[in-house]
Amino acid sequence: MKIAVLGTGMVGQAIAGRFAELGHDVTVGTRDVDATLGKTAPDRMGNPAFATWVATRPDVRLATFAEAAAGSELLVNATNGSVSIDALRTVDDADLAGKVLIDIANPLDYSQGFPPTLFVKDTDSLGEQIQAAFPELKVVKALNTLTAPLMANPAQLTAEHSVFVAGNDADAKRTVGDILASFGHTDVIDVGDISSARGTEMYLPLWLRLMGALNTPYFNVKVVR
């Protein structure tokens, strides 16, 4: 499948790399290609810059958001939540129409330091804001509840763990469920329409406290029933 992964951070890298490994045709989208390739310092978590990472991945292309989306059959939003809607606004409407968007972004606000707060919550969500701004997209909120390496390679944890999909289009959720299964996810729970993104986004504060308590981001939850 031709896939556009919007965002060059650790989520974008993990997802783009996994799609490429699985044989898909992957283009990563960024606001400014030259600026992205010009940054070589690791981020504050020590993750490699995109330019460093992509140099080892000849199977992954870099383009603008608009160019990446233009040729794609499926979109992934792996941008920072605070710029997701602006990023999507740079894409031609015709290149969004009818497509599935996997929205992994979280509405994290670091302006008051760590832990971040959420800039939208409880009565609305980033997933809903994206769906409302781009009604022609079929937005499926997914994978925003675990660390990037585990999104892409869930078998790094030996015990089974759960991921969630939320969206208004049943076929789009099935498509995303199949993709998550191809990554190795074995317990994908459909939590409802896109308003259920409120639930998965508001889980982030607990996730952040657990990361502190466990001293690692390499964990996830299994829904036991």
Added chain:
Amino acid sequence: MKIAVLGTGMVGQAIAGRFAELGHDVTVGTRDVDATLGKTAPDRMGNPAFATWVATRPDVRLATFAEAAAGSELLVNATNGSVSIDALRTVDDADLAGKVLIDIANPLDYSQGFPPTLFVKDTDSLGEQIQAAFPELKVVKALNTLTAPLMANPAQLTAEHSVFVAGNDADAKRTVGDILASFGHTDVIDVGDISSARGTEMYLPLWLRLMGALNTPYFNVKVVR
């Protein structure tokens, strides 16, 4: 131990019953004893009225919040989150001083219908509000992330699942951890100081969506690491 369980709903009943089974001396606190004993209709979820339930439990006493707290060594807040602080204000300060309070309440606001929103979140929490209002208490947020029968009897799910404690006092968290272990909880995770109640309370919207998706409240999460 002499325990006061404040609140007569399904959480209060489940916790009071479990403590009594385990040999503790349990008094349930309510605002108005006669009013509580006068209500015999099940709640809207079909759970028995307190009066019906307590008639089968001669080992559990009913008293006012203040009377229940007066004789207790440990307090449990199982009231509706919207009235928790008012309930505690009816207790003499001297009967709170130095005691551990297990805070199970959630800040659910049903005024806009179902699903409820949270009346405090993200930059504050009900657990913190209670700790701030009653600095003489040692508040430990716990058990607010699963359905009442599973709080009290976790072994009703065959696979292991996790519960969280958050509070400022390490000894109080150890005390609560021992109590949770006596209930049968085998994975109690200390998520940090009382501000971590933001995380466990903000998990409720996901819990509610999962309850809808799974069509049962009999589930919990296991933190897989």
